[in-house]
Amino acid sequence: MYVGFLEFPNSAAWFERQLEECCLDIPRDVSVSEQAVLDPNAFQTYASLLLDNRVAERNGNPYEGTPLSGISNLGKLLxxxxxxxxxxxxxxxxxxxDLQGKGKNKTPYDYVRIEVGKETRVEVKTGRLSWNESKQNWYVVFSDVKxxxxxQLLLGFYLPNKFDVYVHNGKRGPSKHGKRTGTTGGTVSFNGPRNEKDW
Structure with a gap:
């Protein structure tokens, strides 16, 4: 499973159709912690979390008034x-x-997944929509990727009404920053279509 192409939705109806097709039966008004939706076969996503079913015009900021909009350190939470x-x-x-012991330098990955006969070093990056005024399009950037x-790199894509997790294939969207890449890492970015203001 990987992000072959990240298709940016262009209407609230699109979201509703996708959620109906990929989500398990979830009550729309339960708290975020109870809304984990696991369907690794839908849209090549690893997981999906429904955050808010109210998709509305939000004065140019699609995140304004959403359940997670006021949380500081949102990246770590996600x-x-x-x-x-x-x-x-x-x-x-x-x-x-736990693997390194006290006082050791933090590794570039976030945790180790242990399955039968296999250990996987997992790095998690999260990103959200931003508007590029000059190109007139929405984009998302995942920074400091080592x-x-x-x-395995898991990309958490925070939309105003849901949070999707993709397994990155290592090919689509990465860019490096020359000598700085070794210390700061690179980026993975995706761009929506130009002149499409509706996210």
Whole structure:
């Protein structure tokens, strides 16, 4: 499973159709923690989490007024959500610090997934929609990706009404930053169509 092409939705109706097709029966008004949706076969996604079924015009900021809009350190929270989704699939995950011992430098990956006869170093990155005024399109960037340091890269794509997790194939969207890539990592980015203001 991988992100072959990230298709940006262009209407609320599109979202509703996709959610109906890929999601398990979930009550629309339950809390975020109860809405984990696991369907690894839909849209080549690893997991999907329904956040908000109210898709509305939000004065140019699609995240304004959404359930997670006021949370500081949202990136870390969403990374923890990805790990919990991984564990719900039956995987055992181990903190990198637990493997390294106290006082060791943090590795570039976030945790190790342990399955029968196999350990996988997992790096998790999250991103959200941003508007490019000059190109007139929506885009998302996942930063500080250490391409050489993980076995699997999970990309958490935070939309105003849901959170999708993709397994990256290592090919689509990556870019490096010369000598700095070794220390700061590179990026993975996806661009929506030009002149399409409706996310």
């Amino acid at each position: 990374e923890m959500v990805v790990r919990k989704l991984d564990e719900r699939r039956g995987a055992v995950t181990v903190d990198v610090q 391409f050489e340091e993980h076995d």
